[in-house]
Amino acid sequence: MTAALASFTALVLLLTITAYSVAGGVDYGAGIWDLLAGRGARANRARELIDHAMAPVWEANNVWLVLAIVVCWTGFPLLFQSVFASLYPLFAVALLALILRGAFFAFRHVGVGPRGQRRAGVVFGISSVLAPFFFAAALGAIASGRVAVSEPSVPVWQACFNPTSISFGVVSLAATAFIGASFLVGDARRFGMPDMTDYFKRRAVIATVVLIIMGTIALAVMGLENSRLLSAMLTGLGTPFALAAVIFTPVVGFLLWRGIFLWYRTLSVVVVGSLVFAWGFGQSPYLLPRQLTIAQAAPPLGTEVLLSIVTLLVVVLVLPSLALLVYLDQRGALESP
Amino acid sequence: MLVMMRFPTILAADALLPSRIQMAFTLAYHVIMVPLGVALPTYALLMNGIGIFKKDPVALRIARRWSVVMAVQFAVGAVTGTILSFEFGILWPRLMGRFGAALGLGFAIEGLAFFLEAIFIGIYLYGWTRLRPKTHFLLGLALPPAGVLGTFSVLAANSFMQTPGGITLSATGELLSVDVLGALFPRSLGYEFWHFLIAAYMAAGFVVASIYAVAWLRGRRDHYQRLAFAIPFTVAALLAPVQLVVGDLSARGLVDDQPAKFAAMEITWKTRSHNPEYIGGLINGAGQVNFGIAIPSFDSVLIGLSPNSVAPGLTSVPADARPSIVEANITHLAFDLMVGLGSAGVFLMVWYFVVLLGRRHLPQSPWFYRVASLAGIGSYIAIECGWTTTEVGRQPWIVYNLMRVADAVTSAPASFVWIMLSALLVVYVLIALIFVNVLLGLAARWRHEDERELVRAPEEGAPYGPRPELASDGSVSPMGPLP
Numbered sequence: 001m002t003a004a005l006a007s008f009t010a011l012v013l014l015l016t017i018t019a020y021s022v023a024g025g026v027d028y029g030a031g032i033w034d035l036l037a038g039r040g041a042r043a044n045r046a047r048e049l050i051d052h053a054m055a056p057v058w059e060a061n062n063v064w065l066v067l068a069i070v071v072c073w074t075g076f077p078l079l080f081q082s083v084f085a086s087l088y089p090l091f092a093v094a095l096l097a098l099i100l101r102g103a104f105f106a107f108r109h110v111g112v113g114p115r116g117q118r119r120a121g122v123v124f125g126i127s128s129v130l131a132p133f134f135f136a137a138a139l140g141a142i143a144s145g146r147v148a149v150s151e152p153s154v155p156v157w158q159a160c161f162n163p164t165s166i167s168f169g170v171v172s173l174a175a176t177a178f179i180g181a182s183f184l185v186g187d188a189r190r191f192g193m194p195d196m197t198d199y200f201k202r203r204a205v206i207a208t209v210v211l212i213i214m215g216t217i218a219l220a221v222m223g224l225e226n227s228r229l230l231s232a233m234l235t236g237l238g239t240p241f242a243l244a245a246v247i248f249t250p251v252v253g254f255l256l257w258r259g260i261f262l263w264y265r266t267l268s269v270v271v272v273g274s275l276v277f278a279w280g281f282g283q284s285p286y287l288l289p290r291q292l293t294i295a296q297a298a299p300p301l302g303t304e305v306l307l308s309i310v311t312l313l314v315v316v317l318v319l320p321s322l323a324l325l326v327y328l329d330q331r332g333a334l335e336s337p
Numbered sequence: 338m339l340v341m342m343r344f345p346t347i348l349a350a351d352a353l354l355p356s357r358i359q360m361a362f363t364l365a366y367h368v369i370m371v372p373l374g375v376a377l378p379t380y381a382l383l384m385n386g387i388g389i390f391k392k393d394p395v396a397l398r399i400a401r402r403w404s405v406v407m408a409v410q411f412a413v414g415a416v417t418g419t420i421l422s423f424e425f426g427i428l429w430p431r432l433m434g435r436f437g438a439a440l441g442l443g444f445a446i447e448g449l450a451f452f453l454e455a456i457f458i459g460i461y462l463y464g465w466t467r468l469r470p471k472t473h474f475l476l477g478l479a480l481p482p483a484g485v486l487g488t489f490s491v492l493a494a495n496s497f498m499q500t501p502g503g504i505t506l507s508a509t510g511e512l513l514s515v516d517v518l519g520a521l522f523p524r525s526l527g528y529e530f531w532h533f534l535i536a537a538y539m540a541a542g543f544v545v546a547s548i549y550a551v552a553w554l555r556g557r558r559d560h561y562q563r564l565a566f567a568i569p570f571t572v573a574a575l576l577a578p579v580q581l582v583v584g585d586l587s588a589r590g591l592v593d594d595q596p597a598k599f600a601a602m603e604i605t606w607k608t609r610s611h612n613p614e615y616i617g618g619l620i621n622g623a624g625q626v627n628f629g630i631a632i633p634s635f636d637s638v639l640i641g642l643s644p645n646s647v648a649p650g651l652t653s654v655p656a657d658a659r660p661s662i663v664e665a666n667i668t669h670l671a672f673d674l675m676v677g678l679g680s681a682g683v684f685l686m687v688w689y690f691v692v693l694l695g696r697r698h699l700p701q702s703p704w705f706y707r708v709a710s711l712a713g714i715g716s717y718i719a720i721e722c723g724w725t726t727t728e729v730g731r732q733p734w735i736v737y738n739l740m741r742v743a744d745a746v747t748s749a750p751a752s753f754v755w756i757m758l759s760a761l762l763v764v765y766v767l768i769a770l771i772f773v774n775v776l777l778g779l780a781a782r783w784r785h786e787d788e789r790e791l792v793r794a795p796e797e798g799a800p801y802g803p804r805p806e807l808a809s810d811g812s813v814s815p816m817g818p819l820p
Contacts, residue, residue: 012405014755022686035771056740060415060417060456060459062415062418062419063415063448063452065419065422066419066422066451067450067452069422069423069425069426069447070422070444070445070447070448071445071448073426073433073439073441073444073446074437074441074442074444075426075441077433077434077435077436077437077438077441077512078434080426080429080430080433080434080689081426081431081433081434082430082436083426084426084427084430084433084747085430085431085747085748088426088427088430088747088749088753089753090754091423091426091427092423092427092757093422095419095423095427096757096761096764098416098419099416099419099420099764099768100764102412102416102768103416103764103768103771106412106775107767107771123678127704151748152748156749172339174787181586217479233359272466280781298435299438299512299515300438300512300513300515301440301514301515302514302515302516302517302520303438303439303441303515303517305444305517306442306445306517306521310445310446310448310449313449314448314449314452316719317449317453318449318452318453318456320459321453321456321457321479322456324456325456325459325460325463328459328460328463328464328467329463335692
């Protein structure tokens with residue numbers, strides 16, 4: 001019973017991380033393109049679109065992050081302790097980037113004048129790069145097997161910065177830019193800005209190529225460094241997800257390259273989700289490779305039961321209201337204000 | 338030689354100090370966001386209800402503007418709350434490793450409540466123009482319960498740290514089993530929950546009302562100002578005497594639940610009957626109290642309605658298991674200030690209702706509004722003081738009598754925590770500047786519109802919220818400084 005519930009909790013944790021990667025990815029991705037837009041009239045128009053697309057997201061993506069943390073410390077207390085004891089520098093940087101990003105996004109809207117807006121935009125953009133990189137690097141550090149149970153067994157900087165953690169960070173940046181551009185194509189189409197549709201279409205195609213290159217390099221690095229995880233991802237439970245990422249990434253690039261505006265957003269969500277799933281299922285049944293399994297880290301039964309009830313409530317209460325919110329966002333006003 | 342011997346010891350334990358400062362600072366900051374987050378939706382919905390059922394467009398305008406403040410405020414609270422959840426891992430990994438399965442239960446429910454709040458604030462904000470008024474109002478009614486649920490869950494976690502229950506530990510201190518109800522409803526939750534919930538509603542009501550008290554002093558005395566002042570002020574004032582009773586129950590609960598904390602609050606050195614109540618004053622390491630005003634036997638009377646009631650003293654607990662002298666004095670002064678401010682709230686309540694019920698109109702005296710304009714900041718100080726009393730009075734324990742703060746702290750080097758603390762200080766100042774700037778900008782624009790009787794969407798110019806409608810040519814309005 002406890003073991004089954006623990007597996008369920010692990011799945012919930014993976015799903016929350018995935019949801020943050022996707023929802024946060026769209027958001028951070030827009031920030032990356034904001035940073036890369038440069039100067040000039042076209043860049044300003046791109047920023048207008050980015051701003052317009054992001055306005056409804058008032059830090060609500062943090063909900064997924066907080067949920068992931070809460071599920072982790074309640075459902076797998078030992079995992080939580082171990083991960084933070086070894087990887088606190090990565091989380092500290094990601095956290096600071098996350099705050100700066102939100103603050104400077106808001107700052108752009110306060111009457112600061114064009115120069116202030118540009119500077120605020122740079123901080124916003126740079127922190128949009130740092131946050132996904134460091135969050136993903138933490139996942140890579142776990143995958144590399146350098147996070148020991150409870151207290152660190154290797155120096156913290158080695159646990160944080162190693163080939164696997166860095167390649168996770170780089171792939172996540174490419175994936176974030178990829179999903180961000182793909183959603184901005186959708187926004188440009190929705191808001192009737194054909195020039196921006198082309199603009200982000202081209203960038204989405206470039207991001208696809210970069211993602212494929214970075215993904216290949218990351219696989220090679222992992223093969224050299226940690227062949228076990230790689231073989232688990234390619235032959236174990238992670239296989240279907242790794243395959244899905246390999247297949248659908250070029251499909252999205254192709255669709256956008258040819259201007260076929262069908263399924264490209266859904267598929268880019270599938271790609272990012274598959275990348276996270278390939279890692280998670282590739283690692284199972286381990287939470288910390290070869291050191292801590294899901295069953296070993298499971299909390300007492302009472303906690304598992306309550307956590308499962310809360311999960312069900314999230315599904316029953318949150319999903320319908322989230323759907324209503326999205327519906328309201330897409331629907332125009334009933335009357336002028 | 339002595340210096341050389343001491344140096345390594347300081348180094349070994351030194352992440353403790355910056356970690357405590359960082360946690361205290363970020364929590365003290367987050368607490369500022371909480372009252373409005375928990376209670377402003379209720380006040381906005383009251384106003385919304387008045388607007389709908391009395392067909393009062395002014396009330397609707399107020400409610401809609403407050404909902405914009407709600408969204409901006411929620412964004413800041415979401416950020417400061419996210420930071421806190423990471424700090425549990427970065428600063429106190431061993432606390433979560435050992436007690437996460439019990440302490441986390443409340444937080445798991447908080448995750449749900451936080452999610453619902455985020456979504457329903459969005460729905461409420463969007464719904465002004467996209468839903469029929471009654472549907473919109475009914476959907477908004479989800480917000481107060483979500484706020485109460487959030488308050489319950491965070492206080493359940495805090496109460497577990499004060500009076501842990503519902504767990505079985507092995508001889509080595511490992512968590513063996515968790516009784517969910519026992520861990521979610523620790524002994525101290527009963528008073529902690531009500532005390533804080535009422536505090537949140539009072540502080541939110543007083544702080545909103547104090548803005549319109551200032552408006553009154555500046556000469557704005559129309560229907561808009563009267564309504565926006567009276568509704569939150571009346572609710573907060575009605576709660577003031579209730580809070581005095583609940584606060585008293587909380588303090589008395591501590592006599593049994595956390596005697597050392599109670600002793601620190603009253604700076605009692607030795608357990609005794611006929612214990613005096615000190616107003617102000619500082620205790621020293623020898624147990625003498627200086628500077629304070631002593632009311633003979635009054636502490637004993639407060640505990641058991643008789644001067645013979647026995648008050649616990651600090652020395653009833655071993656020195657290494659009770660607050661230090663400095664901590665005891667901080668606890669005592671914070672407690673006194675909180676009680677003083679709470680009593681001032683009751684005084685203001687009496688003043689208000691004597692005028693309101695006697696003359697059948699709102700007070701007309703500038704002095705009343707001067708005092709009322711301070712009620713907002715006063716209730717926030719009271720909340721900070723109450724929180725200080727609770728947390729400092731619990732020292733040196735992170736989980737009362739089970740785990741010490743020093744045993745829970747990260748093994749990260751102190752320099753790392755100091756650097757992170759410095760970075761957070763800078764960032765938090767920035768967040769405060771932006772937050773105040775956005776609110777002042779919105780207020781200035783709304784005032785400007787009211788003076789010229791312009792009608793525009795209140796959420797325009799806020800950094801978060803529904804997108805402005807697209808122009809007919811499909812272009813979006815350029816972002817820029819507020820008009």
